[in-house]
Amino acid sequence: MQIIVCIKQILDPEIPPRNFQIDRALKQVIPGDAAWVINPFDANALEVALQLKEHQKDCTVTALTMGGEMSGKALRQALAMGCDEAVWLKDSFFEGLDSWGTAKVIAQGIKKRGPVDLVLCGRQAGDWDMGQVGPLIAEELSLACVTVVFQAEVQDGRLSLKREIEQGVEVLETNLPALVTITSSSSNQPRYPTAKGIVLASRKKIQVWSAPDLGIAAKLARLVVIEDLTIPNYERQMQIIDGEDGPAKGARLAQALVAMKILK
């Protein structure tokens, strides 16, 4: 069984707002000294793939990314977690692509890699939160597509999935090949690379493909362009509700809110 996990390297989404800066002229975030991490949902997807591998004979898990210099680190980490192979789609042509262009490039990468049974993606990336690349790859490759899944099993060539729905969980089955987007749950928290894993990873070769390797001859159009990027100001003038003790403060808070006529 061939599994490909698409991963993206992003700025650590946990950086506090005070360390977060943007370059308004370039319409870009200034990375500063913030850490680069594998998009958390993609790390969950890696974990789901590696769990599948534990229960399958002849299963190869390939981590695939598209990105610049920083992305190699994400692939090394994926290999250290236990992925068998890594593919890096790397070309200046791929810089600044939108979801549509990204999906086109990744779909070409997946095709070049060969027949695939299962493609896993995080449900969305924690930087732009678009949630589009996975379903777009499914369309590019004419694969069945199931979103917000947190657990996967393969039985008799069929994929059994558990996914989040509004008020609970849905259990469903789909045929392979398929593309599944992964959400976080207690069952798919990413494993830490072991010391042995890190050593093995350093010996594995990362396959690098450029635009010509993928048959992409011209820069892809952007269907969505950034007109402006700003930092919103959520800060508000806070009124402190005071009183001689806790109960007095509690009562005053209730009175203040009722006086604002915002309840009911």
Added chain:
Amino acid sequence: MPGILTAISIKNGFPSMGSKEVLGMARRMADQTGERVAAALVGARVSSCQQELAAWGADVVYLSENERLAEFHPNIYLKVFQDIAAEARPHTLLFPAEPPVMDLAPRLAFRLAAGLVTDCLDFKIQDGKSVLIKPVYGGKALALLRVTTPVILATVRARTQEPFPRDASRVAELVVVDSPIQSIPQEMTVIDRIEEESEEIKLEEARIVVSGGRGLGGSEAFQRLRQLARILSGAVGASRTAVDAGWIPSSHQVGQTGKIVAPDVYFAIAISGASQHIAGMGGSKIIVAINRDPEAPIMRIANLGVIEDYRNVLPALIDEFSRILNKG
């Protein structure tokens, strides 16, 4: 004439809150450009909602009704939406950012060769075309995005748009679209659906949200929060740390990786205010923070703050609310 098409989600026989909000947004767009607002009503036994959609702002209803649409199968729904789009020829297609319809947006965008912006908060009209405002980097930044294709697709975050004031006397034109979907195989088979029994108000739709965090110290404290939520007809939320600690199910999690809410009043009780939490509730109209720590980041975004151990505040707060609200 091409205009704005909204995707309608039907819940328990009625248009969902998000659908009404999206109709409201479409109405505001259309009133600036003098166009018509269309609604795509898709499902099994949904035709009775047609008049409701007119009342909530639709000028035209595209109806596709078929027993095969009783279960949501994205690939079958996609075909229907493609056919409706071909008939309606909209320049803008708006989806409520709620499951299951939001699932259709990226794949429909692909099939219509259109650009899509997900999870929008609002729009602006520039040179006669709408540009969309979307929070990025967990709400730490806002992007203004322009779609360059002739057709614009967007999903719209819940509770960011006012519904159009309901007018039962409005009438909409009806266009029936009969899609040939009988022979499309299902992409997936649903084996089981385990739904949490819940009489509670949905977090994303609640006008009042009472949330608790790490400082609560345990699951018992959520009983108090539920009591407060009940009195105010609100919903209970939680920070990721409270969920990770197992004090409350993850369906209550508010934040970048949980539910995104924008209620009229948000109570942040013993929540410090990590940026990923603020990403999920920063758009609330009034934020009330109850925290022992005056330096907690949540205090910077709160309208009302109580610097105190929540244990000393909640009983009196609940009593006072019951007293005042029961009187009136």
